[in-house]
Amino acid sequence: MSTKTSIEWTEQTWNPTVGCSKISAGCANCYAEAMARRLKAMGVKGYENGFQLTLLPERLEEPLSRRRPTTYFVNSMSDLFHENIPDNYIRKVLAVIQQSPQHTFQILTKRAKRMADFFQGRTPPLNAWLGVTVENRADGIPRLDCLRAVAACVRFVSAEPLLEDLGIVDLSGIHWVIVGGESGPKARPMKREWVMNIKSQCDAEKVAFFFKQWGGWGADGKKRAKKQNGRLLDGRTWDAVPVPFCDFA
Numbered sequence: 394m395s396t397k398t399s400i401e402w403t404e405q406t407w408n409p410t411v412g413c414s415k416i417s418a419g420c421a422n423c424y425a426e427a428m429a430r431r432l433k434a435m436g437v438k439g440y441e442n443g444f445q446l447t448l449l450p451e452r453l454e455e456p457l458s459r460r461r462p463t464t465y466f467v468n469s470m471s472d473l474f475h476e477n478i479p480d481n482y483i484r485k486v487l488a489v490i491q492q493s494p495q496h497t498f499q500i501l502t503k504r505a506k507r508m509a510d511f512f513q514g515r516t517p518p519l520n521a522w523l524g525v526t527v528e529n530r531a532d533g534i535p536r537l538d539c540l541r542a543v544a545a546c547v548r549f550v551s552a553e554p555l556l557e558d559l560g561i562v563d564l565s566g567i568h569w570v571i572v573g574g575e576s577g578p579k580a581r582p583m584k585r586e587w588v589m590n591i592k593s594q595c596d597a598e599k600v601a602f603f604f605k606q607w608g609g610w611g612a613d614g615k616k617r618a619k620k621q622n623g624r625l626l627d628g629r630t631w632d633a634v635p636v637p638f639c640d641f642a
């Protein structure tokens with residue numbers, strides 16, 4: 394079932410698949426993996442296979458029955474472009490998105506190449522925002538070219554967990570950047586200067602900038618509970634969200 398979430402940049406999660414496998418540095422302390430194991434132990438429906446990739450077609454139609462316009466994060470517990478999800482199933486997910494114009498759907502992937510290949514010659518639904526994770530330079534930056542190849546109304550970047558300074562980033566064709574630190578007992582630190590480097594490039598390129606949270610380490614470089622580190626960057630929150638503009642529609 395779709396679920397209300399505390400993730401700062403969305404409203405509900407919708408997981409027509411659950412489970413995944415690790416693909417890059419950002420996956421090392423995957424929140425979804427730990428959560429899936431916990432839900433399996435609790436006997437929660439849908440998590441019988443733990444973190445093993447599982448299609449849940451019974452969940453496909455959930456957004457259709459919700460009238461109130463809602464922003465959904467698609468597959469917070471998986472990756473829609475995982476190699477074990479058949480093209481035909483992705484088409485079914487996109488069909489539901491297309492049939493739910495009252496909602497906005499945020500699809501975030503680390504499998505950017507597959508996403509670009511999937512959408513070659515196809516336009517995503519107008520209410521689908523497509524994004525890639527950019528946690529570091531080696532794994533993350535190459536995903537940007539794949540994202541730019543897709544004709545989405547909103548193309549976004551999740552720099553979470555931000556693991557290093559990203560240097561100069563080509564933000565052309567990117568509408569939104571979300572930055573966050575890693576949470577959990579094994580959280581890796583995020584430095585203020587890395588965040589400010591991205592923010593200043595977003596400001597210069599007029600890209601919406603959203604600071605999600607510090608995670609396990611504060612701006613002062615000290616490790617403590619996530620809530621104590623909070624969401625403030627230079628004394629305030631940064632919650633910009635892009636206005637969709639479909640110049641290809």
Ligand code: SF4
Pocket residue numbers: 413414415416417419420423424425426469470471472503
């Ligand atoms: S791609 Fe996402 S869900 Fe999959 S293992 Fe990596 S962090 Fe976890």
